[in-house]
Amino acid sequence: MTKKLSRREFIKLAGAGAAVTVLTGCGPAARYVRREPYALMPEYNYNGQSTYYATTCRECPAACGLVVRTMQGRAIKVEGNQRNPVNLGKTCARGQASLHGLYNPDRIRNPLKQAGRGSGNFSDLDWEAAIQVVSAALKENRPSEIAFLLGLAPDHLFDLVNDLTKAIGAPAPVRFGALSMFESRVTLSQAAQNLFGKAGLPYFDIGRADLVFSFGANFLETWLSPVAYTRGYSQMRKGQSTRRRGTLIQFEARMSQTGAVADEWIPVRPGTEGLVALALGRLVAEISGAPLPKAFAGVDVAAAAAESGIPEETLHRLAKQYADATNPLAIPGGAALAQSNGLKNAESILALNALAGNLGQPGGLFFSPAAPLPDESHPASLAEMSELIQKLESGQVKALFIHGVNPVFELPKALGFEKALKSVPLVISFATFPDETAMQADYVIPDHHGLESWGYQRALTGAGQPVLSGAQPVVAPYYDTRATADVLLAAAAQAGGKLAEALPFKDEVAYIQSRLLPLVTTPDGPYTAPEINTFLASFQQYGGWWQNGEALTTPVGAPLEKTLAPGVAEAHGKGEFFLLSFVSPVLGEAGANKPWLQEIPDPTTTVMWNSWLEIHPAAADELGLHDDDVVRVVSEAGSVELPVYRYPAIRPDTIAIPFGQGHSAYGRYAQGRGVNPLDLVYPALNEAGDLALAGMKVRLEKTGRKQTLARLESRMGVYGEDEH
C-alpha cells in the first residue's frame, strides 16, 4: 500500500500528471467536474500554474471561508478567504490540515453494506442499489418512523433535509455536535432569552473592549468562532479602537490555552462562576456609587469568596479594574454553563455586561446578525438528544439517517446511543470516514469530502454582518462518492409521490440555486447580478454572499431587575476530584484522523498523538504520581486509564482530560489512541437541558504502569534532554 516517494519520482509526478482534473469555468456549467487527460486541459490551466478556488471550511461549524490552491487537479494548500467577513483570510490549524482529511488513506471509497453491525464485514454496493436503499427507506416507512441526525453546520443539506421531512410530514432533522455540547450553546441562547427576551448566540465585541472577564470561554481555541475571536483578541491587545492595550482575565479551574495568554488566571472552583460574577457585580456597583441593582443584591461577597476559592481582596481588586475600565466585557464560556446551575451562571455573567452598560456599545455585548437565509433550526440540547435516543430505543424509529456527526463517539457513552441503535431496523450513515457511527450502520453511503462538495453555510456568529459562506468543489471527487444531497434527491425522485413533488431538483446545484434566489435581489451585497446563473458565478468567486454593513443588534431588557441566585453547582458522583473535560484545542472534535494534527503539540502541555490526564503537582505528590504514570479514572458512569501529566496550572481539586482522542474506529491515525473522557460522563443535565459536563466528581486509582507521552518539551532538537 504504502509507496515511498523519491525526489525524482515526485518531480516526475508533479511535472506530468497522467490524469488531471479540470474545473470548467465559473458559470452553471462548473457543476460538471471531470477528470481529463492532460492533453485536453483547457487553455486557462497552464502547466506549472496554480488555480485557486474559494470554498468553505468544514472542519467546524464556524463557516470560515477558504481559498484552496490547486495544481493540476490536486489541492495543495489551504488559505483563508480574505473576503469572508468571518475569518478575513486567516484559518486555524484544523483548517490547514483539512487536506489530510481530503487525502486521508482511510476514506470510504464507495457505498458499502455491512453484514452485522460493528462486524466490519463490508461488501461493495453500486450506486443504483444504494439509492434504492434510501428511496425504499423513505417510501416504505411511515413518516414518523424516519429520523435524520445531522451535524452542527446550518448548511444547504440541512435545508434540503428539512424540506424533505416537511414534505412527507416526518420529524424535523436534529442537529448535533460535540462542540455545541461542550460550549453549552443551548444554555447560552436560553440565558439570552431569559435576560433580553430573544434567543440566539450573543456576539462579544472583544476587539473593541479594553477589559475582558472570560469565565472559562476558550475563545482562542474552539469556542463558537475561534478565528474571528482570535482576530478580536489581537485587536484588543493592539488597542486598535481604545488606543490602550486591552486586558484579559480568565476565570477557570484549569488554565486553558486562552487562560495561558490572559494577564491573570483566576482558578475558580468549578460551579461557582455565577456566584463570582454576582459578587464582582455587587462590588462594581458599590464602587460606582449607584444604587445596588436587584440582580446583585442577594449575594454575600465573603461567602462567594469562600465558595469559589478566590480571596476577597482579589475580588475587590478585579471589581475595581472592571469599574475603572472604559469598555469592560464579560463572557460566559462552556464549562461555566455545563453545570447543574449553568443557566443561572450564564445569566449572572451576562448581567455583568448590563451593569457595565455595554449592551449594543462598541466593545460590548450584541446579538449576532441574522443569517442571510432564515435559519429554521438550533443545535439540539442533550435533553433533545435523550428524547431522540428514547425514540430509537423504543423502536419508534425504523430508519435513521446520519450525516456530518459521529454520535457514538461524540455523546457520553452512558446516554446509550449505541445501545439504542440496536432497536433501529435500518441505520444509514453518509460518513466520509469509517467513524464509530458508520461502523454501527447497515449501509454507508459516503458523501464527498467537504473540499469536493457544493454547498453554502450560514455563519451563526463571528462576523458583524450576515454571512452565507459558499462552497464549491476544489478538486474532482477522488473516490466513488456522491453528494448526500444528490443521493436524497435521486431517492426522492425514485420514491415519487409527495417527495418527488417537493424536491423537483435535477441535482444539488439546482437545489442550491433555488435557495439562493432571494439573495439575487437583496441589495447591499458585495456584487450584483441580473439573474441566478451570473449570481452563482460571483457566489463561487467571492466564496459566498454577505451584507456590506454591520448588522449586529442590541440586546434590550432589564436584566439587572431580575433576581439572580446561581448558588453553587451540585457535583454529580463521588470522588476527590472535579473532572473537567475540554475540547482539544488542536484536534477539535473530529481532527484525530489527520496525522499532522496528531503531530501538532498541544499548546499548553506539548503532548502529541495521545490523551493525558492533567493533575496539580501537589495532588499528584499526595498520590505518589509521576509524569507518565498510568492512572485509572473512575466515575459513576465508567472508567478510563491514561498517563499523567503534572500540570502546574490546575486547581488541586480538579483533574482535566482533553476530548478528541479515544477512537475505536475512524482510520489508522485515530483508532486505538488515547481515551474518550465522555466515557466517564454521567448524563446529568442543567436547567436548559444541556449536559452538566463540568460538574462531575471522580476518583483516581494507580495502576502501577507507565506509558511515555510524546511531548515536545524537554525533547527539543536532535539531541533531547533525556537519553533514549
Added chain:
Amino acid sequence: MAENTIKIPEFKAEWKEGEAGRWGMVIDTDLCTGCQACVAACAMENNIPFVGETDAAYGRSMHWLRVERFWEGEYPEVRTTDFQPVLCQQCGAAPCEPVCPVFASVHSQAEQINLQVYNRCVGTRYCANNCPYQVRVFNWRDWERPEPLNNQLNPDVTVRRRGIMEKCTFCIQRIHKAEDQAKAEGREVADGEVIPACAQVCPADAIVFGRLDDPESRVSQLAKSKRGVQLLEELGTQPRVTYLKGA
C-alpha cells in the same frame, strides 16, 4: 605571516556588524495565542513529514516551527511565558554554516538567509549540534506518507529523504515566486507581497515578514520597536527574526 600560508576559504556569510540583512521577520509574542496554526501551515506548505507517536516521543518530530512556552511561578500565581514561535532565525553569522564539511549549510548572498542544500547534505548533523536555537531537524527515516496523502505535496518544495537535515527556509519558494513576478512586470517586490505560510495563516496577525533593508517596510518599522529582542542576542549570531516582548 608567511605569504605561502594556506588560505582557508571564508565559509561564513560576509556580514557586517549592524547590517540589516535582506529578509526578516517580526513576531509579536503579546499577540501570539499559541494556536499552532502557523505550525500546521508550515507543515502543509513545506511538505514536512509526520513521524508518528514513537519517533515524536524520541524527539524526532520534524517541526520547522514550534511554539514554546515555559511555566513561571507557583500555583495559584502560576503563569506561562508568552507563547513564542521559534523557527530558524536566519542568522547573519550562523553557527550552523562553518561546521558543515560539505557546504550543505550555506549563506545565500541574494536573500541573506541560511540555505540547506539537500543534495549536498550527508547527514553529519554538525549543524544541528551547533545551532543554539535547536531549529534544525533531521530525517531519521524515510517517513511514511501513505497514498494518497502524497497528492497534497507542494510541487514548489523539494521532498527530503532519510539522512538529510532540514529547516525553515523563510518559504523561499514564495520569495522567488514574488521576485519572478515582479521582475516580469519590471518592478520591485512590494512590501507585503511575500508572505510566508506561517504569517499568512496567523489569525492574531502576530507574524510580519518583509525586507529589513527597506527602512519603510512594516517589518523594519516593527523591528525598531523598544520591545524588540532577539533570541540569545549575546551569542552575536545576528538573527533576522525579532521578537516583540512584553506589552
